Amino acid sequence: MNVTNNHGSIDSLAISPLNKGLGAFQQPVTAAEIKALNWNLLREDLSLPTAVLYEERMNHNLQWMQQFVSEYGVKLAPHGKTTMAPKLFARQLAGGAWGITLATAHQTKVAYQHGVRRVIMANQLVGKQNMAIIADLLADQSFEFCCLVDSADGVDQLGAFFQARKQQLHVLLELGPDGGRTGIRNPQQQAAVLEALARWPDNIVLAGVEVYEGVLKEEADIRGFLQHAVACTKQLAKDGRFAARTGGAAARPVILTGAGSAWYDVVAEEFAKTEIGLPLDVVLRPGCYLTHDVGIYRAAQAQIQTRNPIARKMRTELQPALQLWAYVQSIPEANKAIIALGKRDAAFDAGLPLPAAHYRPGNPAPDTTPAHWQLTGMMDQHAYLQIKEDDDIKVGDMIGFDISHPCLTFDKWRQIAVVNPQHQVIDVIQTFF
């Protein structure tokens, strides 16, 4: 893969000295140059609060998921909205991912500009400027792209736009459960969308079927919904609805895709053996596995490790690879420390960050934190840490926090340092939110 943008390779992208969470430098530097600066988190070379990615853990997770999908013979298009870090996209693709999933036209443009050439935009493409962004990228014949449709209005708007541009857009029929988010709910809606597609035969190509099962909470409901998606895909194949996708010189396999980060094992089980009488790519789209967490996704993964035979057989688990580090800035009451970390720095919508490591500058190594150290609240720039009266904690100590919900943590940082187990900064990834 050609990991470049207008400015050269990802490693030569300039990182601004005005970004938070980094060490001292005066002029923009490249990620390649940062390694040579030899920063170490525990030597206080970084301005805290900061976010760090643990290289070994991230690599472990990357290989874990690739092995998992390989066991099922399905393909992986990790959801890139989680990290929005093209350097991580490149590692996922180099590690065997089939493509990258994204949520918006803007995100797709960012990925394309950094070398990604196969994208599922797991969302409807709406609006003149967003359609123009995608149309411009599709001028590159090597760029494989599809997005979702779930309404006749949406199809007609796409049809009119891409007809005027004399271009062809590939779309997936999105199915959704009652009470869910987007997606076709019933046969009448589906018929209306198929009728609309028939109005734009030269410009809108039906490429497959998409679901997001994560809006459901019960395994039985999810399996039923996934089986409905399989049946629907078979029927569409039987009815010849994928002819434009699979015929002709530019023929491509039909796509059947689902899976967020909580139920990808069940989607693999339900989708893997699907036969529709046409070439078919089954594609899973988890995004959070790369960094994992100790909150909602640890809980979800524990379920997967319990219920899924392949995951059990692998005998290793995903590891939390993203941490936040911040200083104790005040201990104004005997049982309360104030940490210089806030909603500006960490996700807080699915549980607050969890104290994991305690380091006093000058000590040989961090300690684990006592179980009773817990955040009880966060403001924009502060967190409340519950402690006990005689705990060994001082202003100026550093606390490392594990997180819950990587997506809303990544988007607080324009770059994140990658560290080795000795907390040496060995790389920097940039984000594009």
Next chain:
Amino acid sequence: MNVTNNHGSIDSLAISPLNKGLGAFQQPVTAAEIKALNWNLLREDLSLPTAVLYEERMNHNLQWMQQFVSEYGVKLAPHGKTTMAPKLFARQLAGGAWGITLATAHQTKVAYQHGVRRVIMANQLVGKQNMAIIADLLADQSFEFCCLVDSADGVDQLGAFFQARKQQLHVLLELGPDGGRTGIRNPQQQAAVLEALARWPDNIVLAGVEVYEGVLKEEADIRGFLQHAVACTKQLAKDGRFAARTGGAAARPVILTGAGSAWYDVVAEEFAKTEIGLPLDVVLRPGCYLTHDVGIYRAAQAQIQTRNPIARKMRTELQPALQLWAYVQSIPEANKAIIALGKRDAAFDAGLPLPAAHYRPGNPAPDTTPAHWQLTGMMDQHAYLQIKEDDDIKVGDMIGFDISHPCLTFDKWRQIAVVNPQHQVIDVIQTFF
């Protein structure tokens, strides 16, 4: 004020075509160049979702607050953490603000690099790299800076660092109420901090007293706490504790400062007439007034308009100046539309965004939205809009949302378009989070 950074003036900062929420351009452009591109929100020239600032409303709010503090004869140091937009800092300073308040060393560096030369860092300065950032800025003698202290440990760490650097740091004694956030709670703690300050007479200068009253909820408690701060400041003056600040060739007034965006009127009333027998600057630090909102700060401002005689006399009110715009992407159920707007785009910790305007591309102007259109939930990239079965709403319609909590909305955007009442883009501000 010299509004420049290493790259030239704020208007010549390059805006990346990879940022979300803008119109079409291929190479980095300057804010000055963007005006010439003649984008209009309602002509769908921007990629939605996007955030826009209404120029007239922002100007109105800026003047409103400046008039308010002038009536009390106090000074304004707007909290810059809200917007982290140096171009808005420059407008606040040009409009009469005394300085800018910030929360971290990183934020202070960003402000300094864009020309701000007087900063209250309303926080403890902790950690080697953070101290180094401030020490580097203090090499510029024209830079006036002070931060907070509330512990002897903190003072000693600052003392050791700035003594080694042979520099002088000005600090404010932070007072905090029991059950609150940072700040000295009792006379024993205060004595310990003052003793610590006495250990570093050449390097740490006591410059005044600071409070953040916003952790309290009742007016009577707040007035009591503020009166305590006034009494404390008087006693410190009487005890000669400000001698290093007010004496010598580089003498400056003592600072007494408080006020978030909810109780600044009460702080003005309690602090304005303070006499300590020394030159004194009373400084208020609200941050959210510039854009205001229709949530927590509208509610807080309504209280101010009711209880404060100056606010009543002014006869105008703050206006919400920040909106988010997004497309209807799906109407999968009769009473539910899915909007392409999510937690990645808007604050959600103090109420969800509120639908305000509905625009169908091609129509002459937006309509106000029916009162029953309400967001019922938000995911990372989607929002659920409650509608009724026969409402006139279509996929591809644009919805403008007012917001609650500007701070956590600004930090979702690397730049925000400034528009006139015709929704023409007349400027762009960049943020540095």
